[in-house]
Amino acid sequence: MFGALGTVPLFLTGWLGYLQVLQAGELPRGDRPPLPLVAATAARQGASVEVLPQPRGTILDRNGSLLALDREVYEVRARIAVPRDHQRTVLGCLGYLSALADDLARAVAAEPSLADRGAAEREHARRFAELFAREFGTPALAGIADPATAPLPKGQATAADVRLLGGVDTLAVIDALRELDDRRSSISLDFLRSYERAYPERELTHGSVGHVETTWRTDGNGRRLGLQTVGVCGLEALPELAAGQAERRSFRSDGRRRPYFLPPLEEVAPPAVLHSTLDLDLQRVAQRELAEQCERGAREGTVTIPKWGALVLVEVETGDVLAAASWHRDAKHPEAASWTPFQSLYEPGSIVKPLVFAFALEQGTLDWDHVYDCAPGSSDYGTRIGSLGRRKPVRDDHACGLLTPHGILVNSSNIGATYVGLGLDREQWFAYMRFYGFGASLGLQLPHERLGGESRRSFDPQVTVRSFRANSAVSFSFGYEFMANALQVARAYLRLFRGGGSELRLCRGVEVDGQWRPAPVSPAGAKFSPRAIDAVRAAMVDVVGDDPHATGHFLHERLLKEEGIDVHGLIGGKTGTAASDVFIEGRGKVNVRNASFVGFLPVEAPRWLAVCVMQKDDDARFYGGSYAAPPAARLLLQARSLAERRLLQQESRGAADGQVRSAVATPGDSGWGRGAPGTTSAGR
DSSP: OHHHHHHHHHHHHHHHHIIIIISOOEEEETTEEEEEOSHHHHHHHHEEEEEEOOOOOEEEOTTSOEEEEEEEEEEEEEEEEOOGGGGSSHHHHHHHHHHHHHHHHHHHTTOTTOSOHHHHHHHHHHHHHHHHHHHHTGGGGTTOSOTTTOOOOTTOOOEEEEEEEEEEOOHHHHHHHHHHHHHOTTEEEEEEEEEEEEOTTHHHHHHHHOBSEEEEEEOTTSOEEEEEEESBOGGGGOGGGSOOOOEEEEEEEOTTOOEESOOOOOOOOOOOEEEESOOHHHHHHHHHHHHHHHHHHHHHTSSOOOSEEEEEEEETTTOBEEEEEEEESSOSSGGGSOOHHHHOOBOOGGGGHHHHHHHHHHHTOOOTTOOEEOOTTSHHHHHHTGGGTOSSOOOOSSOOOEEOHHHHHHHTOHHHHHHHHTTSOHHHHHHHHHHHTTTSOOSSOOTTOOOOEEOTTTTOTTSOHHHHIIIIIHHHHTTOSEEBOHHHHHHHHHHHHHOTTOOOBSEEEEEETTEEEEOOOOOOOSOOOHHHHHHHHHHHHHHTSSOTTSTTHHHHHHHHHHTOOOOTTTOEEEEEEEEEEEEETTTEEEEEEEEEEEEEESSSSOOEEEEEEEEESSOSOOOIIIIIHHHHHHHHHHHHHHHHHHHHHHHHTOOTTOOOOOOOOOTTOOGGGTSOTTOOTTTO
16 A cells, blocks of 8 residues: 555656656747747746936036936836626626725825825825726626626736836835735736936026937827927036946846845946036026016006017126026016027117128227217218118117217217118128128037028128118118027127127036047137227226216216116126017017117126117017116126125135135136036146
């Protein structure tokens, strides 16, 4: 008996060995090859590979404040199988999916920062219910009679792999989801590591920092509200910020695919850090001052509110864009509106007169000591302008008499500017446009940049010289017949003070693999003579004076009254006022008013340059000196004040014994171009 019983394990061992080793059974897998039941198969199923995405580079402002970064998040996917007990009836299947949607909503609503957790839970439950209805095809079950006893139709989906959430980064939510995963055997959750681009100061900087994808904004009914450009543009377009190659690491997993024996990560190079030229403190000031001025008239009931406004601040030495603010009258979603510093065009008006005069001085067609009779009925007007056969007469805002070029700029005489402009021939005007960069891209890879430029007929060879002089030459002299944006005007004045070919820049440098790589400052080409620059600069200083005929006298009076600051001799500038016919979608051709101002500080050697422009779409009186000048002047004063405070903070951190202190960047400080960020003053 014992001998017979002893043969049983021998038989079983041999039989199982034959089935599992010699015969090596297989499992059918539909269209795929059968799965062999061998040890190698088990080993392969236990081995897994994890893909670890790499973050993009980080973007900082010039003082180290975060503008863009990749934050680590999870994408949550679920493998859901309706339990057999709930597959017996239609109501059982629907009830299970409804209860699961509620459980998932409760877990997601564990977010501690939610103001109304109940409302959030209901919204998530609705979204999960819609997701399950789509994945399991449950709407087809709605018409079945007596769902409590009716069996599920043949072919009804009872299992699905769905994406539940993306961008999950809250520990409370992750813990709640993991607890649900452990409690329910019919659902298995996977947490896939990923990165999500975050912009801490999105409303302030979305136009210049740029984006990494493009989506449509929609309302609750799915109606498109506008394009949200998040594409690779602006600073985000720099190749140094691109994410590195994704890392892969292998590990073992158990029967529930829970990882174990995770190998350590190999050392991965840190992402690049881009240091932008933007100064977040000045950006806030620019945005606040622009919005305050645009909305002020409406609050006081003195003028209707503008359609849009732009305000930019540039460092003259390097062309660094320190601030670029945008404002819209009807922008419910700022990101969906145009970014006015480089997307909104306007006829600049009289702010170009210093550019014209400096160019004419260099061309030798202007005598700075010559006296012009700027009265509209003078013989000079009849000989120089009236004889051209121009249909529209040239007019001044106030009556002007005998003026030198200095006085023409201070009084902003259109008649006097026309005398100067008619001294330039067509080829010289063409060179003027190219020298100052009107109509040319800023080269900053900014999204949807509008170039503007002169009219197609302006330099058409078929247009006679007489017609060119009667129309284009006259219009160019005081800023008409061509379009520009605020940053293009800033670049034009940068070339006036610094030299031809000077360009604006948004990046000061990049840290790659711990090495500092400074961004080059654009080389300056042909420069105006000191005589030309000094003459124009002195006239712009007197524009902002107490002379009642000076177009900037309102700014002088306002700041003296409100701030107690006499800006004459402190800030130089030029006002501009223009009326243009533009096409507005839904309204056709509309007459708009442009108020603009260009200012610089200090007057002896300009360090900061500000450009402000506002546009109204009605015929209300709207002047550059009254509306565009105050925010630009206040921004310039804030830049100077901030630089002084930061200098004092930097000096106070030092000690007589040579103790190392941190170097704090200031507006106009180009130190990072000479060394790595954080280099101490002693190290330089």
